[in-house]
Amino acid sequence: MSGNNNKTNTRSLSNCPIVGAPSELPTTILPTLQDMLKCYLLIRDKLKFERSGKDPSIFEIAQKLAERVEIIWRKSFIPTVSRNRIVKLIQDNHVKYLHLIRYPQQKRNKKYELKVQSFREDAKKLFDIAACKCMSHALCKCEKQRKVPILEHKFIQDQRATRKMRIGPVDFTETKKNTTTGKKEEERVIETYDFR
Ligand SMILES: [Zn+2]
Numbered sequence: 176m177s178g179n180n181n182k183t184n185t186r187s188l189s190n191c192p193i194v195g196a197p198s199e200l201p202t203t204i205l206p207t208l209q210d211m212l213k214c215y216l217l218i219r220d221k222l223k224f225e226r227s228g229k230d231p232s233i234f235e236i237a238q239k240l241a242e243r244v245e246i247i248w249r250k251s252f253i254p255t256v257s258r259n260r261i262v263k264l265i266q267d268n269h270v271k272y273l274h275l276i277r278y279p280q281q282k283r284n285k286k287y288e289l290k291v292q293s294f295r296e297d298a299k300k301l302f303d304i305a306a307c308k309c310m311s312h313a314l315c316k317c318e319k320q321r322k323v324p325i326l327e328h329k330f331i332q333d334q335r336a337t338r339k340m341r342i343g344p345v346d347f348t349e350t351k352k353n354t355t356t357g358k359k360e361e362e363r364v365i366e367t368y369d370f371r
Pocket residue numbers: 307308309315316317321322323
């Protein structure tokens with residue numbers, strides 16, 4: 176048995192050679208695809224354990240994962256695509272992942288290795304479920320409920336690129352009530368984001 180790095184109180188969780196060990200989603204940064212797949216494995220293992228080894232359906236896992244990722248995005252004030260769309264995106268990415276992980280050992284060659292490498296690279300990027308993908312707030316023509324608020328725009332751009340900003344430990348439900356324009360908004364954002 177490998178995995179002596181695992182904490183002893185965890186069950187023998189599968190350590191995936193492509194995305195790593197199962198784990199919870201991060202709480203202060205918007206998850207990458209890799210984070211999503213690690214949490215997918217965690218949910219799958221937990222459900223399987225609770226059901227004495229019976230495999231949960233991909234759809235059920237994707238539903239649970241979608242709920243979790245929505246909570247984090249809500250904390251960041253960035254509107255997301257619909258729940259159904261999120262579930263679909265999880266399933267689609269999981270299919271790509273399965274294709275690599277289940278690829279027959281004897282057929283694995285240089286080309287396969289390159290595919291895995293490129294998947295791993297892509298998986299380090301934001302799992303982007305923002306309702307608005309506009310590069311500039313000034314040019315955004317999305318309808319109001321899809322728009323990324325102006326102050327959050329900097330945050331989403333960061334999450335899509337260098338990923339240095341964090342969602343701070345703020346009571347987001349309270350501050351949300353005060354979202355008027357101007358100074359108050361600026362103060363909120365300063366305490367919300369923690370630059371590292
Ligand atoms: Zn837009």
